[in-house]
Amino acid sequence: MNLENLQHKLILAARAHPPEDSVPYAFEQRIMARLTEYRADRWLTWSRLLWRAVAPCLGIMALVSVLSLTFESSLGDSEVLANDLDNTVLAAVANPGDAW
């Protein structure tokens, strides 16, 4: 049997009867309900992530507070270092006669 002829005939049969475009009653409402759920889900996920982030953020805050209190006493040293750095960087401007 001629396979190409059979294939052509079957394709013509499919072309002759395109599928229906009927829509079930109130189908758009079903889609809108799913979309509303999706939007709610998205906010829910976001709020859950934020709540989960609360504990680590509090932990980091506590750690930083403890560290700043612990090293508060050595703040004087850092001020001296800052002054030394200023003097070195601005030495050429402060004493132009010494510059080569």
Add this chain to the structure above:
Amino acid sequence: MEKTDAELVAAVRQGDLAGFETLVARYQPRVFATARRYARRESEVEDIVQEAFIKAYQKLDSFRGEAPFEHWLMRLTVRTCYDALRAHQRNREFSYTDLSPAESDWLERFSADPEAASENAAAARELVQRVLEELPPAARLIINLLEIEERSVKEIALLTGWSVPLVKVRAFRARAMMRKCLAKMLKEKNL
């Protein structure tokens, strides 16, 4: 006066969900007709249509408005149908000895005299559906778009996201696969 697609899309982007409902109501018949080419059961068709519209909503920001909204939506629908075909790919081999009496009768008539077998017969439509269901997803998609819907290779490339040479190669392979399925069917029916 009815709002245009561009106005509705702009409204949806600003958070007006009702605008999207109007777009769904406007285009759902076309999306249903496309989905029915790739799924037989009505529940599967509804799932595909729902998936296509949800994807459209999620990806609305990627719609640049260079082509009509309908074209963009149909591209999304065809890709959703292809994904559904791949997800429901069956590995079982269909036996053509299970053909209905009307289908067997149509084949026998065609075998005796090809002109006597009408392409308007319901049996011919059932047969082509059976053969298409046997094909792998890409082959089924391409036969539908190229042979049944009579779209051009360029259009198919746009719809599927495949390159033009890939569409041509897949079309060649799909036709060969379809003929192989038909040969198997005739062999099993001793025709």
